[in-house]
Amino acid sequence: LALAPTALSTLGLPEAALETFPPAFLDGMTALGRERVLGDTGPNAAAQWWWPNTGWRADAVLLAYGKSTEAVAALVARVESACVAPQCIAHRIALERIPEARGDRKEPFGFVDGTSQPVIRGTYRGLRNADPIHLVEPGEFIIGYPDNRGNLPPAPHLDAVHDPHNRLPIAADCDGFSRTIVDAPRDVARNGSFLVVRQLEQEIERFHAYCEAEAQRLQGRLEQPYRITPDFIGAKLVGRWADGSSLVRFPYESETALMRSRAPVLQPRPTARPTSTPETGTPILSATTPAPTVVDAKPALRSSEDNDFLYGTEDPEALRCPFGAHIRRANPRDSLVPGSSEQIAITNRHRILRVGRVYAPRDGQRPGLLFMCLNSDIERQFEFIQQTWLASPAFHGLEGEVDPLIGDGSVGLNGFTVPTRDAPLRLTPMRQFVTMRGGGYFFLPGKRLLEFLKD
Incomplete structure (x- = not known):
């Protein structure tokens, strides 16, 4: 109340x-x-x-x-039953x-x-x-x-x-x-x-339409590894990707997209196939379709831990998270005086x-x-x-x-x-x-x- x-x-x-x-x-x-x-x-x-x-x-x-x-x-x-006044x-x-x-x-x-x-x-x-x-x-x-x-x-x-x-x-x-x-x-x-x-x-529709239009207009303006997509434009406005991962730690794509691109892949392993048929013991001289093996990619950071960054120390020129992004404005951290513990204390007031x-x-x-x-x-x-x-x-x-x-x-x-x-x-x-x-x-x-x- x-x-x-x-x-x-x-x-x-x-x-x-x-x-x-x-x-x-x-x-x-x-x-x-x-x-x-x-x-x-x-x-x-x-x-x-x-x-x-x-x-x-x-x-x-x-x-x-x-x-x-x-x-x-x-x-x-x-x-409602306790409210007697009209x-x-x-x-x-x-x-x-x-x-x-x-x-x-x-x-x-x-x-x-x-x-x-x-x-x-x-x-x-x-x-x-x-x-x-x-x-x-x-x-x-x-x-x-x-x-x-x-x-x-x-x-x-x-x-x-x-x-x-x-x-x-x-x-x-x-x-x-x-x-x-x-x-x-x-x-x-x-x-x-x-x-x-x-x-x-x-x-909602206006926001996403704007991100879509700007992504199309700016195609080719940034070199790889940047990819200007509607998600990229939205992330620049907000300061985080849609999955919550920060631009400071994930400047090119979201954590979810990065983990998807690094997902375990299947690679050939020729020695994984049997060398003879189980029924007759006849040797198999070649293996045209070798059995796959799983290769794990290096795991990315979890977005739940992606909140210990400092704008001024890690991104002083705002090349990752723009100065005007919503979350950088709402909580500048050390952005105004990079690396200053006093600035963090002032921000926390x-x-x-x-x-x-x-x-x-x-x-x-x-x-x-x-x-x-x-x-x-x-x-x-x-x-x-x-x-x-x-x-x-x-x-x-x-x-x-x-x-x-x-x-x-x-x-x-x-x-x-x-x-x-x-x-x-x-x-x-x-x-x-x-x-x-x-x-x-x-x-x-x-x-x-x-x-x-x-x-």
């Missing part, structure tokens, strides 16, 4: 406590200033969203999970089940999704020899814990007089020598996180934990992604990535290029450059591939705040 500011107020959180929440959360995603920050203008403007709209507002988001479709349906039915459930978004195999977890354009995620220190993954370039502190996503700099950021708080039953924990930044525990402010957000939700409709799913389209809708992410600071993490890296036309020294997947097709901002050894390839200006259809900022509360609001 994630709550908007209106829900917190309706449930009884005092106004003075609500005002201690970050401005980005209080303003909401549809505020005038935030629309410009997020690029939600033109065809992405809030006036054209499916939700929320002029008829209703999104006060809360309830995410229903279960081990089976039947379990989710039963949970939703219980929620129009309590204003909007529904059916989500697709996540496949068991990682290679089957694809977003609508056909690319494996979720390959690169931050690893939280102290969790199971964080204790299993996690790659240090992805290791972050719990406070980057969960409020009330130290962040990557070892600090406890100021958290929303409440005067003790409003918590007579002591439901909420003592604020971490309380000076224990200046007041008694009874009078100390209470921490409203401990063990909570901010949830960003954005419903993104994807133009802007990580988000993605928890989105593919949604099932309704009648008349196109498929897409319900993007969701958790972060403890909306401005420093999600909005920074969106504004400074993805939507910046001058990212990494580029000119007139925004992220190819979130751009709205504006003239002068819809170009894309593929660096090569000879000369950069300029792709044809792109139309819009992804359209914003709804979203909001919500607070995912800890159990103690829920107990407080219940009282």
Whole structure:
């Protein structure tokens, strides 16, 4: 359960406590200033969203999970029966089940999704020899814990007089020598996180048609071992091949294609045939069709391990993964200052934990992604990535290029450059591939705040 500011107020959180929440959360995603920050203008403007709209507002988001479709349906039915107010459930978004195999977890354009995620220190993954370039502190996503700099950021708080039953924990930044525990402010957000939700409709046919057209137009522009195919164009835009393998490690073809070309082959082995017939023992002087033997090729890297690369160290000129590729923008790693551990630390101050799913389209809708992410600071993490890296036309020294997947097709901002050894390839200006259809900022509360609001 994630709550908007209106829900917190309706449930009884005092106004003075609500005002201690970050401005980005209080303003909401549809505020005038935030629309410009997020690029939600033109065809992405809030006036054209499916939700929320002029008829209703999104006060809360309830995410229903279960081990089976039947379990989710039963949970939703219980929620519906508990809703006594009319129009309590204003909007529904059916989500697709996540496949068991990682290679089957694809977003609508056909690319494996979720390959690169931050690893939280102290969790199971964080204790299993996690790659240090992805290791972050719990406070980057969960409020009330130290962040990557070892600090406890100021958290929303409440005067003790409003918590007579002591439901909420003592604020971490309380000076224990200046007041008694009874009078100390209470921490409203401990063990909570901010949830960003954005419903993104994807133009699948348009995306693949563009890749097909560009592959045909650019045939012969690159020498072997490059092969300009629709898959190659799509990989350059995204930064990974459709199977999830990275361009940094697999610049010429995907890992799947490479393994297929190196698959075990059958080669003749003349001595494998019998030297005489079993019935008569007559010697066989020649073997015109020798029996085959299997020759194994050297195995390629697994894409599940293909996430420990550094752009600046391994691909400083972007000859493999373009500067403007989606994943290089969203997480530059050391790209801006090659080989710098400080740059990696700076980049990791802007990580988000993605928890989105593919949604099932309704009648008349196109498929897409319900993007969701958790972060403890909306401005420093999600909005920074969106504004400074993805939507910046001058990212990494580029000119007139925004992220190819979130751009709205504006003239002068819809170009894309593929660096090569000879000369950069300029792709044809792109139309819009992804359209914003709804979203909001919500607070995912800890159990103690829920107990407080219940009282």
